[in-house]
C-alpha cells in the first residue's frame with residue numbers, strides 16, 4: 158500500500174477552482190468502530206430489484222462474521238497456522254460507507270462497501286483489470302463475495318474485467334440494463350454469469366432497493382436512446398448521510414434527460430464524473446448535481462482528451478474537489494454521519 162493522501166471533507170466543503178483539493182496528511186480522525194446493531198441484508202423496494210439474498214451473511218456487525226469460539230489450536234495447530242488466535246482473516250465492513258474508485262486506467266470500476274457487510278462492484282474496467290487491479294484489491298480486503306455486480310453498459314472498458322471477477326468470486330446478483338453487444342468482452346462476461354448460474358436483473362428507471370439500510374435508486378437504464386453510453390445504468394445511493402451518484406458513460410442527451418426527470422433531486426455529495434470527463438456533457442447536469450467530491454476515472458495519456466478541461470472547471474465551479482485516477486491512483490471516500498474522508502493510494 159502506497160502513501161495515502163488524506164483529505165477531510167466535512168459537510169458542504171469544497172475547493173476553489175484550480176487550486177486542487179485540500180490535503181491533510183495523517184491518520185483518519187474520529188473513525189471509531191460502530192456500535193449500532195442494525196440488521197444486515199437487502200430488501201427490495203416497491204417495484205424494485207428482486208433477488209434472493211438468503212446467502213448474505215447474517216448478523217449486523219463485523220464481529221458477527223468472526224468465529225465465536227474458534228478452533229482448538231492446542232490440538233489442531235495446522236488449522237490455526239501456528240497462531241494462538243484461531244480467527245481466519247475474513248472481510249470486515251468499513252466503519253461507515255465507502256466508495257472506492259479503483260485505478261483501472263481508461264475505464265471504470267467502483268467498489269461500494271456498505272456499512273454492514275454488503276458489497277457492490279460497479280463495472281470492471283478492461284479484461285486484464287480483473288487480474289491486475291480488482292481481484293488483488295478485493296483479496297487484500299479478504300473479500301471473496303460480491304452481493305451485487307452492476308454492469309453499467311456493455312462497453313469493453315466497463316464490462317471487460319467483470320468476466321474474471323465473476324469467474325473468481327461468488328456473486329449474489331448481476332444488475333444490467335438489458336443491452337447486449339457482439340464483442341468478446343461482453344460475451345465473456347455474459348457467459349461467465351450464466352455458466353455460474355448467477356441471477357441477472359434488468360433494472361429500470363425508478364427501481365429502488367435498500368441495502369444495509371441505504372437507499373439505492375436507478376435513475377437511468379436503457380431509456381431507449383439506442384446507443385451504448387446514453388443507456389448506462391445510473392445509480393443514486395443514499396448512505397450514512399451522504400448521497401453518491403454513479404453515472405456510467407452517459408452523454409449530453411442522457412444527462413439532459415435525467416436532469417429533466419429528477420431536477421433538484423440530483424443534488425449529490427459525491428459523483429462519479431460521467432464518461433471519464435468527456436466534453437460530451439450537459440453543464441446544467443453538473444450544476445444540478447453540484448457535488449462536493451467529483452471522482453473521475455481516466456487513463457494517463459489517453460487518446461480522448463479525457464477529462465475535458467472545461468468539464469473539470471465546471472465541477473470545480475460548483476464547489477467540487479476534483480479527484481482523478483490518472484494522477485492520484487485509486488481513490489476512496491469514507492462517509493460517516495455526513496462527513497467524508499478521501500484517501501488516495503498508488
Ligand SMILES: [Zn+2]
Pocket residue numbers: 264265312314315406432433
Ligand atoms: Zn467508458
